[in-house]
Amino acid sequence: MSEPEATGAWQVDFAGKPWRLRPGERWVVTGPMASGKTWLGAQLQRQAPDEVAFVTVGAQAGSAGTDWAGARYHASIEYDFRTVAEALTYERVNGICPFEVRPPELAERAVFAKRLAWVTEALCLEPLLDRWTVQLSNGEQRRVMLAQAILKGTPVLVLDDPFAGLDPAMRETLHRVLATLAEQGQTMVLMVRNEDEIPACVTHRLRLKACHIVSQGPYTPPKATASKLTFPPNPPALNTPVVLSVRELSLDLGGRTLFGGLTWEAHAGERWVIIGPNGSGKTTLLSLITGDNPIAYACDIERFGKKPGPGVPLWQLRSRMATVSPEDQVFADPTQTVGAAVFSGLFDKEGRRKRPSAHQRERAQTLLTTLGLHERLHDPLGTLSAGLVRLTLLVRALVAEPELLLLDELCMNLEEPERKKVLRLVDRLLAELPSLTVLCIVHRADHIPPHFNRVLALHPATAK
Numbered sequence: 001m002s003e004p005e006a007t008g009a010w011q012v013d014f015a016g017k018p019w020r021l022r023p024g025e026r027w028v029v030t031g032p033m034a035s036g037k038t039w040l041g042a043q044l045q046r047q048a049p050d051e052v053a054f055v056t057v058g059a060q061a062g063s064a065g066t067d068w069a070g071a072r073y074h075a076s077i078e079y080d081f082r083t084v085a086e087a088l089t090y091e092r093v094n095g096i097c098p099f100e101v102r103p104p105e106l107a108e109r110a111v112f113a114k115r116l117a118w119v120t121e122a123l124c125l126e127p128l129l130d131r132w133t134v135q136l137s138n139g140e141q142r143r144v145m146l147a148q149a150i151l152k153g154t155p156v157l158v159l160d161d162p163f164a165g166l167d168p169a170m171r172e173t174l175h176r177v178l179a180t181l182a183e184q185g186q187t188m189v190l191m192v193r194n195e196d197e198i199p200a201c202v203t204h205r206l207r208l209k210a211c212h213i214v215s216q217g218p219y220t221p222p223k224a225t226a227s228k229l230t231f232p233p234n235p236p237a238l239n240t241p242v243v244l245s246v247r248e249l250s251l252d253l254g255g256r257t258l259f260g261g262l263t264w265e266a267h268a269g270e271r272w273v274i275i276g277p278n279g280s281g282k283t284t285l286l287s288l289i290t291g292d293n294p295i296a297y298a299c300d301i302e303r304f305g306k307k308p309g310p311g312v313p314l315w316q317l318r319s320r321m322a323t324v325s326p327e328d329q330v331f332a333d334p335t336q337t338v339g340a341a342v343f344s345g346l347f348d349k350e351g352r353r354k355r356p357s358a359h360q361r362e363r364a365q366t367l368l369t370t371l372g373l374h375e376r377l378h379d380p381l382g383t384l385s386a387g388l389v390r391l392t393l394l395v396r397a398l399v400a401e402p403e404l405l406l407l408d409e410l411c412m413n414l415e416e417p418e419r420k421k422v423l424r425l426v427d428r429l430l431a432e433l434p435s436l437t438v439l440c441i442v443h444r445a446d447h448i449p450p451h452f453n454r455v456l457a458l459h460p461a462t463a464k
Contacts (some may be wrong), residue, residue, distance in 0.1 A: 003346075003368070009021060009022045009023070009146060010047065010048060010052075010156065012040055012044060012047075013026070014036065014208070014211055014212055014213045015211065015212050015213075017212070017213050018430055019040075019206060019213060019216060021044070021187065021189065022187075023155065023187050024187055025175065025181055025187060025188075025203055025204055026186075026187070026188040026189075026190070026193075026199075026201055026203045026204070027188070027189045027190070027202070027203070027204045027205065027206055028056055028116045028190050028192055028198050028199075028202045028204075028205050028206070028219065028221070029189060029190065029191045029192075029205075029206045029207075030191075030192060030193075030195075030205065030206075030207055030208070030261050030415075031207055031208035031209050031214070031415070032417060032418070033385050033387035033388055033414070033415055033418050034224065034384070034385040034387070034388060034414050035208040035209050035210060035211065035385075036208045036210075036211035036212075037160065037191040037208060038160050038191065038385065038386065039211065039258070040189070040191075040206075040208070041054045041056060041160050041189065041191065042054065042056075043221070044142075044156065044158055045158065045211070046191065048156070050154070051154055051155045051239060052154055052155075052156040052157075052158055053149035053150075053152045053154040053156070053157050053158065054149075054158045054160070054161065055142075055145050055146055055149045055157075055158065055159050055160060056160035057159075059271070064145055072350060077243050081132070082133050083129065083130055083131060083132055084128045084129050084130070084131055084132075084133060084144055085124065085129040085130065086108030086138070087133055087144060087148065088116060088120075088129075088144070088147060088148065088151065090108075090109055090112050090113075090123075091459065092148075093112075093151045093152060094146050094152070109415065111153070112153075115150070115151055116151060117214070119147045119150050119151060119177075119371065120147070122173070122176070122177045122180065123143045123146065123147055123173065123174075123177060124143075124170070124173060125143065125245045125270055125289070125320040128140060128143075128144070131256075135253055136279070137278050137279045137280075137281075137282070137283055137284075138165045138176055138278075138280050138283060138326050138409070139165040139166045139167060139170060139278030139443075140278050141265075142162070142164070142165055142166065143166075143170070143205075143278075146159070146162065146174075150177075150181070155179070155187055156187045156188070156189065157186055157187070157188045157189075158188070158189045158190075158191075159188070159189070159190050159191070160191045160333065161191055161192065161193055161386075161412075161413060162174060162190060162192075163194070163197045164409070164412045164413065165195070165278070165326065165409060165443065166274070166278065166410060166443065167277045167278050167443050168229070168443065168444075169277065170277070170278055171197070175199055176198070178201055179199065179200065180191075180199050181201075182199075182201035188201075190202070193413070193414065193415050193416070193417070194444070194446075195222075195416075198221040199221065200221055200223075202219060202221050203218065203219065204216070204217060204218055204219050205217070205218075205219035215325060229275055229442070229443075229444075229445050230445075231273070231455040232453075233375060234453075234454050234455060235453060236346050236388070237265065237267050237270070237452070238267045238268070238269050238270055239267075240267045240268035240269050240270075241267065241268050241305075241433070242265050242267055242268075242302075242305065243266055243267060243268050243270075243303070243304060243403065243404055243437040244264075244265065244266040244289065244302070244303055244404065244437065244439075245263070245264075245265050245301070245302040245305075246261055246262055246263060246264045246299075246301050247263050247300040247301075248261050248262075248300060249261065249262040249263070249264075249285075249288075249299055249300070249301070250262075251281070251284070251288075251295065251299075252402060253461070256461040257461055258280075258281040258284060258461045259285070259458070261280055262458075264456060266437050266454075267437070268403075268435050268436075268437055268440065269435050269436065269437060270303065270437055270438075270439050270454055271430065271437075271440070271449070271451060271452040271453065271454060272437075272438065272439045272440065272452065272454045272455070272456055273440050273441075273442055273448055273452045273454065273455045274439055274440065274441045274442075274455075274456045274458065275441075275442060275443075275455060275456070275457050275458070276348045276459060276460075277459075277460050279461060280458040280459055280460050280461065281458050281461065282408070282441045282458055283325070283326075283327075283408055283441065285458070286325065286406050286408055286439070286441070287324065289301065289303065289321075289404075289406065289439075290318060290321060291308055291317070291318060291407065294304070297309065303317045303320075303321070303404065304320060304403070304404075313349065313350065313351075314351075315347060315348070315349055315350055315351035316349040318320065318347065318351070319347050319348060319349050319351075320402060320403045320404060321402050321403070321404045321405070322345060322396075322397035322398070322400040322402035322404075322405055322406070323397060323405075323406040323407075323408070324390070324393045324394050324396075324397050324406070324407050324408065324410055325406070325407075325408035325409070326409060326412065327408075328393050329386070329389050329390060329393060329413075331368050332356060332381050332389060332393070333381065333419070334380060334381050334382025335380050335381075335382060336380065336381055337377065337378050337379060337380055337381070337453055338368070338373060338376050338377050338378070338379055338381065338392050339377045339378060339383070341381055341392050341393070341396055342364050342368070342392060342395050342399055343356045343360070343364070343396075343399065344396065345396045345397060345399065345400045346360070346399070346400055356399070360401070363398070363399055363401075364395060364399045367394075367395045367398060367399070367425075368395055369393065370421075370425055371391045371394075371422070371425065373388065373392060373395070376388065385413075386413035387413045387414045387415065387418055389413075390410075390412065390413050390414060391414075391418070391422065394410065394422065394426075398429060402436070403435070403436065403437065403440075404436075404437050404438075405436060405437070405438045405439070406437065406438075406439050407438065407440040407441065408441045409441055409442070409443070409447075410426075410440060410442075410447065410449075411442075411444075411447040419446070423447075423449050423450065426449045427449055427450040427451060430449070430451070431451075438452070439456075440452060
């Protein structure tokens, strides 16, 4: 992999106070929610689009094609499917029109081929190359996005929360990749939300708050300690009604088998943690439970003792569930206000939107105040940080008063103070709702809400 050519220094001003990035430096940027971390990355790319590759979760929606929202669960072959190998071609990475007449660029293509071989091995992409991008898990998509950014060969690489959604093994892999890039002289800016994720190759640190610089300067990261996921054996099932029943679940995705005959039950009031490596099917399982994945109709999955089908409309079951997920966040309408978003999750048994009751309005106000969102009630989601949008979606789910709550990476995009506040809030609310069944996908031990004492461990898909 060739060393990127540095062309000079880059600068961003925060309320008249400059921050400068010089070639070869590797900055970590930290700060509370809405402190300006993602804004900084966007400013760098806007100033020098040919010199800066910016990877952020907001770009995830467009990473797989023009209709990732619809194609996410691959319901129709009419969508613009693309394999990972196709997404990592010289033409695709560099935005070259296939009908454009260009010089052969033999030297550039040779460098690209060498870089592609390295990044494919380093990010463990070989098993993904023949898969459609719409089939990838959130963590797998982020690895492909990172590969695309590295393959651009830009002088500056900006990664916004690069460890979010990655399983522990893949976080270690990313640390090694960043160390190799640092050895090759890559200039980097990393926005992180957990202190133990700061790579050892970082040379400088920038602390932000409310789009102001708190401190900046040279920095030596402390030795990171791993966040381990360990659980005691599952206790006996509660003597309560079965809310969710999965029987002999196997799913074939392009020659890969997910779940391998999974049989599992969740009872009313149980609190489940779902763990497993990226690509093991955690998010797919939730999509089958909610019915977002049309394959759910062919699976033996009962919700509240029923399966969707003749005489049982899906919305009859969906109206009793609520979700918070990366997909909800990525595809949230940026023009919708916080207040409108909070009440957008209320549906009746026929799928028609419901007007919030006086009790639900009062509940929403209490939750928004607790999370510090009451002053943002009329702000569009597009003006909020990723963390604040995640909190808005949490309020949206809780206002619906579900019987089954599905949390997919609840604490993604949250800084430590906000994460602790959210976990305390969830613990308090769940204590008031003893019959509520909750499933929570996590990759970090400090993202698990208190009193979750059951675990479902999924394993990587096997090839046929």
